[in-house]
Amino acid sequence: MDDKLFNTYFRSESIPTWPCPICGANSLSCSDDQFKKQYKTPIDTSHPAFDPDWIEYVFSMNLKCTIPSCGCRAVCVGIGNVSQEYLDDGSGNWDWFDNFEVKFFEPPLRLFIPPKETPSWVSKALETSFSTFFSSPGTSLSSLRAALEVLLDELEVASVNEKGSFLSLASRINLLPENFREIVEPANAIKWLGNDGTHSGFQVRRTDVIDGYKIFEHILVELYPEKKATIEALVKRINEAKGVGRKA
Numbered sequence: 001m002d003d004k005l006f007n008t009y010f011r012s013e014s015i016p017t018w019p020c021p022i023c024g025a026n027s028l029s030c031s032d033d034q035f036k037k038q039y040k041t042p043i044d045t046s047h048p049a050f051d052p053d054w055i056e057y058v059f060s061m062n063l064k065c066t067i068p069s070c071g072c073r074a075v076c077v078g079i080g081n082v083s084q085e086y087l088d089d090g091s092g093n094w095d096w097f098d099n100f101e102v103k104f105f106e107p108p109l110r111l112f113i114p115p116k117e118t119p120s121w122v123s124k125a126l127e128t129s130f131s132t133f134f135s136s137p138g139t140s141l142s143s144l145r146a147a148l149e150v151l152l153d154e155l156e157v158a159s160v161n162e163k164g165s166f167l168s169l170a171s172r173i174n175l176l177p178e179n180f181r182e183i184v185e186p187a188n189a190i191k192w193l194g195n196d197g198t199h200s201g202f203q204v205r206r207t208d209v210i211d212g213y214k215i216f217e218h219i220l221v222e223l224y225p226e227k228k229a230t231i232e233a234l235v236k237r238i239n240e241a242k243g244v245g246r247k248a
């Protein structure tokens, strides 16, 4: 997971390329005429008191994955404003610049790609969390906690006690059987982050959500290791031993 690729802020003259939600390559880009900005509310720019500070934008853009075998299409929407900044030519002169902030992608960008063996309901729950990453990081953390509940369902951890009452997430995590004990502490971290997402949503930053995704990805890799990782370990072992590593 390379969180530096998920740019939230940009200028229209330098629209970033984002990771494709289908193939995962860093190849989702906007062609020249596919970015459209509009004033959010009508503005009379000929008004004697007009100041570019008044401007608020809404934007939309169509994106396409440039990998020919993929060609995925996506739409991005967001907001913008105008700010006064120095030119970066060292002249000390300034100008007005349009700044834009991403709010949504459809389909949502996958902040990390779950291992292939991840149960589909867990992947769907993660997609719900990914969908609000740019617009509402607190909601993404709450949804990540919900994805953990779905994962516990898939691991067949009980959700109710013998009286039929729902168990708290903390109790469910404690019920994880011995062979899943290595995910107890990471799962507790997701629980705490999810609580913060629910109760203090406005204070949550995207970097907090990235922390949650890194931990959730770690849990999934522990539970559903990719065969590729096994092969890599095998190759490493053979190369280090320069053979089978057994004496004749």
Ligand SMILES: [Zn+2]
Binding pocket: 020, 021, 022, 023, 024, 025, 027, 065, 066, 067, 070, 071, 072
């Ligand atoms: Zn693609």
